[in-house]
Amino acid sequence: MTSDPALHLVPETPTASSKLSIRGVTKTFVQASGERVKALERATLDIGKGEFVCLIGPSGCGKSTLLNLIAGLERPDEGEVLMDGRPILQPGPDRAVLFQEPSLFPWMSVLANLEFALGLIGTPKRERTERAMGWLETVHLARFAMAQPHELSPGMRQRATLARALACQPEILLADEPFGALDAQSREVLQRELQTVWLETRNTFVFVTHNVREAVFLADRVVLMSPRPGTFVAEHRISSPRPRAFEDVLLSKVVVDVHDHLLKEVKGGVATEEGPRPDLA
Amino acid sequence: MSRPRRVLDQIWPRVAIVAIIVLLWWAAFESGNWSEVLLPSPASVWDSLVSNLGGSNGLLMVAYRSLFRLFAGLVLAMLIGTPIGLACARWDVVQRSVGSLVGGLQALPSIVWLPLASLWLGFNEKAVLFVVVVGAFPAIAIATAAAVRMVPPNLVRTGRTLGARGWVLYGRVVLPAAVPGYLAGLQQAWAIAWRALMAAELVIAGARGLGHLIARAWGQIDTPLIMATMVVIMLVGVAVDGLFSWVDRRIRRRRGLLVRA
Numbered sequence: 001m002t003s004d005p006a007l008h009l010v011p012e013t014p015t016a017s018s019k020l021s022i023r024g025v026t027k028t029f030v031q032a033s034g035e036r037v038k039a040l041e042r043a044t045l046d047i048g049k050g051e052f053v054c055l056i057g058p059s060g061c062g063k064s065t066l067l068n069l070i071a072g073l074e075r076p077d078e079g080e081v082l083m084d085g086r087p088i089l090q091p092g093p094d095r096a097v098l099f100q101e102p103s104l105f106p107w108m109s110v111l112a113n114l115e116f117a118l119g120l121i122g123t124p125k126r127e128r129t130e131r132a133m134g135w136l137e138t139v140h141l142a143r144f145a146m147a148q149p150h151e152l153s154p155g156m157r158q159r160a161t162l163a164r165a166l167a168c169q170p171e172i173l174l175a176d177e178p179f180g181a182l183d184a185q186s187r188e189v190l191q192r193e194l195q196t197v198w199l200e201t202r203n204t205f206v207f208v209t210h211n212v213r214e215a216v217f218l219a220d221r222v223v224l225m226s227p228r229p230g231t232f233v234a235e236h237r238i239s240s241p242r243p244r245a246f247e248d249v250l251l252s253k254v255v256v257d258v259h260d261h262l263l264k265e266v267k268g269g270v271a272t273e274e275g276p277r278p279d280l281a
Numbered sequence: 282m283s284r285p286r287r288v289l290d291q292i293w294p295r296v297a298i299v300a301i302i303v304l305l306w307w308a309a310f311e312s313g314n315w316s317e318v319l320l321p322s323p324a325s326v327w328d329s330l331v332s333n334l335g336g337s338n339g340l341l342m343v344a345y346r347s348l349f350r351l352f353a354g355l356v357l358a359m360l361i362g363t364p365i366g367l368a369c370a371r372w373d374v375v376q377r378s379v380g381s382l383v384g385g386l387q388a389l390p391s392i393v394w395l396p397l398a399s400l401w402l403g404f405n406e407k408a409v410l411f412v413v414v415v416g417a418f419p420a421i422a423i424a425t426a427a428a429v430r431m432v433p434p435n436l437v438r439t440g441r442t443l444g445a446r447g448w449v450l451y452g453r454v455v456l457p458a459a460v461p462g463y464l465a466g467l468q469q470a471w472a473i474a475w476r477a478l479m480a481a482e483l484v485i486a487g488a489r490g491l492g493h494l495i496a497r498a499w500g501q502i503d504t505p506l507i508m509a510t511m512v513v514i515m516l517v518g519v520a521v522d523g524l525f526s527w528v529d530r531r532i533r534r535r536r537g538l539l540v541r542a
Contacts, residue, residue: 071442093444103439106536107457116453120444150537168443 019172019204020047020070024079026229027065039065041229042079052198052205054215054222056262062230063208067176070206071097083172093121096165098178102157104149110136110160111145117164135163139193155186159193166197172204179214188246191217199242212259216251217244222258224265233265321505329505330512338489340513347478347490348517350406354413354474359467362418366425366466380426383419391416391477395484409481409488416477417470424466428459461532468525475518491517 027040039062047053055063068074069081072091081088083095091097104113114132123131136142139159141152149157158178165173179187191214198205198218209215215222222236236258240251303323309315310322321329334340369380394415398408432455440454482492491514498506533539 073438073441090446091438091441091444093442095442097439097442099435099439101435103435105436105439105454105457106538107460117443120449148535148537164443 018046018082019049019051019084020045020206021082021085022046022066022069022079023082025066025069025076025081026078027062027069027074027076029065038229040069040076041231043231044079045223045232047204047206050202050204052207052218052220054207054209054219055225056209056212056215056222056258057225057230057265058227058262059210060228060230061225062228063210063225064176065230067097067174067206067208070172071095071174093117093168094170095172095174096168096170098158098161098165098173098175100177100180102149102154102161104157104160104164106149109146109148110141110152113149113160114164114167117167121168132167135167136160138166138197139163153186155182155190158182158186158190162190162194162197166201170203172206175205175207177209178207180209180211187214194218195243212262213246213255216255216258217246224258224262226265234261236261318502318504321508325505326508326512329503330509333506333509338494340491340494340510343489343491343494344513344517347482347492348521350410350413350488350490351471351474351478351521354410354478355417355467355471357410357414358417358421358470358474361414362421362470363425363463365418366422367429369422369426370429376426380422383422386415387419387423391473392480392484395481398481399485403487404485405487406485409478409485409490412481413474413477417474420470420473421466424469425459425463428462428466429455431462432458461529461536461538464525464529464532468522468529471521471525472518475521479514 022043022045025040025043026038028036028038030036039060043062043066055066057063065074069076070083070088072088072095075089088095104110105116108116111129111132114135115128118128118131119125133142133145136145139162141156141160141163144152144156144160149160152160162178179190182190194205195218205218207215207218212222216236216238219238222238223232224234224236225231226233236254238251238254240248240254244251306323310317310320317325330340336342365379365383369376369383391412394412395408398411398415402408402411436454436458437450440450445454478490479492482488482490483496484492486493486496491510494510495507498504498510530539
């Protein structure tokens, strides 16, 4: 595709250490209008244990669909999604999901939201409060434990959602543009926090975004997806050491590279339904 | 704005509109165009209200009996309507069968049940209760089904990804999320129940409630008592409605659903 050494065409040969394995997955939706939309076509990707992967691509490239498949909220029409070599059949707390909209239960306090999640993974009742408080401290929200979700700012809500996700002690953290609705400042704070969390937990993170800068800052590997029907077209490995800083000049260069590449993909894509410019903010 | 000031802002428009109505009424009375029997003065209605308050058949006791009946009818309607609504939301076939039947029942003004109810159950309190329940439960069933259907899918997905399934998902996520909608249904149902109750009591003498008091005053052409009772019916209505609104506002505020206009 290009001579850029940072680029590999996917699929790569699957490795035994794959935490997640997406094998030739096709998923078609029937829209309310009756129109059939192919969101994913024969998508194949392997994600290693403890790897931080960012999926990036124009709107409608099936990023969210892929995440829902991994989460177990949807089932593929063809192909399979494997976790530790076993097909994913249903959602479960071993795969925590951060949606774009913070999804705390509005009738529970922040603390109760975490305690509920802890209860679902079988934490004994008397340990729940202490454990929940511990996770809230991790995201600097301990002071707001008793607050109702709507009393928090959007950024704080997303942090509380992150704390709840972490409290489940998932093996995989899935995130669907979780910071997309936030202002630039809270977004940056949360990106830093997420980096810290990953460094501490070394869990497998799969992060969907259309923000190139965010992807490059966070990921080990940025995977580019083509517009509808979505499939993986290329990937960039980001080998910069962590913790990374936004000011890093090398990272900025990678951002520009990925961005250019993405633009090319969007333009060259079969379905050139006005691919929106990827977000460089 | 200070709290006393806010309270004052709440109260004065209500007082003002009542005062204007009473003034107009007084003016009409003083004009002498109507007989005193057909249009009593506000003062004689007030006198009737005060002098009929106490006693075992006074306004207070009678209002209490009616309120108790309302409460009993509402609880029964909830016990019948809630499971029907939940089943309608859960299974399409129940919605198409029972759901459409309930929709038809709701189109039926509850008082038209009274002839059948009195023939089946007698001219007694049971018939009154029947009319109240049959009037109120469809509203509850329909609101319950709607409330469950309108639970944000995002919350259900979140519950599932956290590992909640089956009854846990239903009891801890779906039902709590449906509470505001359910409450709105109850608020509608109680108003229907209250009207049905008054109408039924008006007809069935055995049930000594507010409606019956009007019927009796009607027979004696005691217009001040008729009007006094109507005022009490309104006041009870406003009070119960206020109670529901208060609970509703509390729940909405807790969830951040209260829109400040």
